[in-house]
Amino acid sequence: MTVIDLGELRGAVEPEPPRPPRAVGRPLRVALAGAVALLTLAASAPVARPASAVVPGGPGVEVLLVGGGRLYVAVPETPGSGGTRGVTVYATPAGAGGVLRPLWRTSVPGGEGLFQVQEHGGFVLITGRRDDRVAETVALDAATGRQRWRQPGFPTPTVGGGLLLSGIVEGETTELLRVVDLPSGRLRWSVPVDRGRTAHHYQGAEIDRVVLIPESGRIEARDAGSGAVLRAGDPHPAGSPGYQSASLAGDLLLLTAHDGIGGSRRVTAYGLAVLDRRWELDLPPTQSLMECGDLLCVGSQEAGLLALDPATLRPRWVNPRWQWVAAVRGDRLLVAADGMRGATVEFAVLDAATGRTVAELGGWEMVPNQDPDGPLFGIRRTREGGLLVAELDPARAVARWLDVLPEIPGECHSAGRDLVCRRPGGTYGWWRLPR
Structure with a gap:
């Protein structure tokens, strides 16, 4: 097993060469070209249009879009977490200009705070x-x-018609992971777990x-449907300092031990197939580890993105700009x-294999999408006070302008190509974004 301390990322591999300087000379030709470009952009810019439908709002009201053309409006009946x-x-209309059609109404636990919907x-x-302490799913x-x-826990669907519920159960002091039958809620299997020390x-x-990943003992991989132990692997060293968390990246299980004092972390990688320990990586507080296609990336404001081979940790490329x-x-x-991530930032498209910058897309605020594989939308304020909406398309390497929403503060989320934003006065607007 290899232990690698990245330290400073600078100089790990040759950085991407700087962009060539802008051509100079012939100012008149440059000015004319700029004027033509501005006219073209103005002609292609979308025209501001009002909401396709308006949803009533008010204190404590939450509006959520869910894939499949539904909109959920939650209104506190009795205030307080209990x-x-x-x-x-509501069913969203087939296109702009329609009305929201109510389907049914129900009451659920929690008059304020956490509110999540899945279909x-x-x-x-x-x-x-x-x-x-106790989250409950209906x-x-x-x-x-x-x-x-109705049962306690946060839900995640499993293969074979099951539902994994995780969280504190009333009367228990530790977290309990349970898998139930989705149609009936009947318990299939359960096991106590250490908080944060599971991966799916x-x-x-x-x-x-x-x-x-228990505090001590061997790591276990279980079948989500039956709870049967498929494989038990290398024991994790006990006594690691600080909070620990687990995640998956490709065919690797990554267990991260967090130093609660200095903010440093040690990442231990296990092969998911046989749960054998592969390597360890020390990360200072200024660096983050993330997936970037088939590679792993370490990101920091000081040195940019460094891509590593997940099998060997050998550097593959570095791009200092992002x-x-x-x-x-x-x-x-x-x-x-x-x-x-919550504010307007500069976005770009990179080639995952080489780290080469394919295109810079400008400054946007990302819109959360219910579908993690759905379209990527960005918003930013126009000089006229509207909200410009664009699709950030990595395949085409463009930020494609779609719509301008008038007088919207910018609190938006999406599902598929549907968009909901808070309007002045507390109401919400719904838009169907063009393709």
Whole structure:
């Protein structure tokens, strides 16, 4: 096993050569070319249009879009974490100019705070927090809204029609991981776990394997459907300082020990097939480890993105201009220039194999999308006070302008090509974005 301390990333491999200087000379020709470009952009810019539909708002109201053309509006019925919310479900119209059609209404736990919605296998899963510790999930029939069951935990679908519920169960002092039958809520299997020390392997949108990393003892990989132990691997060294967390990257299990004092971390990699220990990597507080296609990337504001071979940790490329990976689409990476993910930042498209900058897309604020593999939308304020919406397309390496939303503060989220934003006065607007 190899232990590698990256330290400063500078000089690990040859950086991308700087962009050539802008050509000079013949000022008139340059001015004319710029004027033509501005006229072309103005002609192609979308025209501001009002919301296709307006959703009532108010104090404590939350509006969520979910894939499949549904919009969920939650209104507190009784305030407080132990209260309830009334949830009304609307079908979004087929196109602009239609109206939202109410489908059904229900009450769910949690009058404020956590509110999450998923749709899976003909069911709607709504999660709220019943008190400061216990999150509760309600399973409803997607067509009628009829409640099927209610249990504690955060839900994630598993293969074979199951649902993994994780979190604190009332009366317990440790976290319990349970897998239940999705239609009935019947328990299939359960196991106590250390908080944060589990990892999930996905087959499409569903979990097929659960990896458990106990405080001491051997690491286990279990079948998500039955709970059967598929493989037990190298024991994790006990007594590692600070908080520990687990994640998966390709065919590797990454266990990260966090130094609670200095912020440094040690990442230990295990092969997922046989759970054998592969390598360890020390990261200072200023560096972050992330997936970038088939490689691993270490990002920092000081040195940019360094791509590593996940099998050997051998440096493959470095690009000093960008610091984190926002999305991976095939052989292209959507990257950004700093770590301020909630604000407007500079985005670009890189070639995942070489780190070469394919195109710079300008400054945008990313819009959260319910579908992790769905389109990537960015927003930014126009000089006229509208909100410009663009699709950040890594495949075409362009930021394609789609719409301008008038007088929108900018609090938006999306699902598929549907967009919801808060409007002045507290109401919400819904738009169907063009392709």
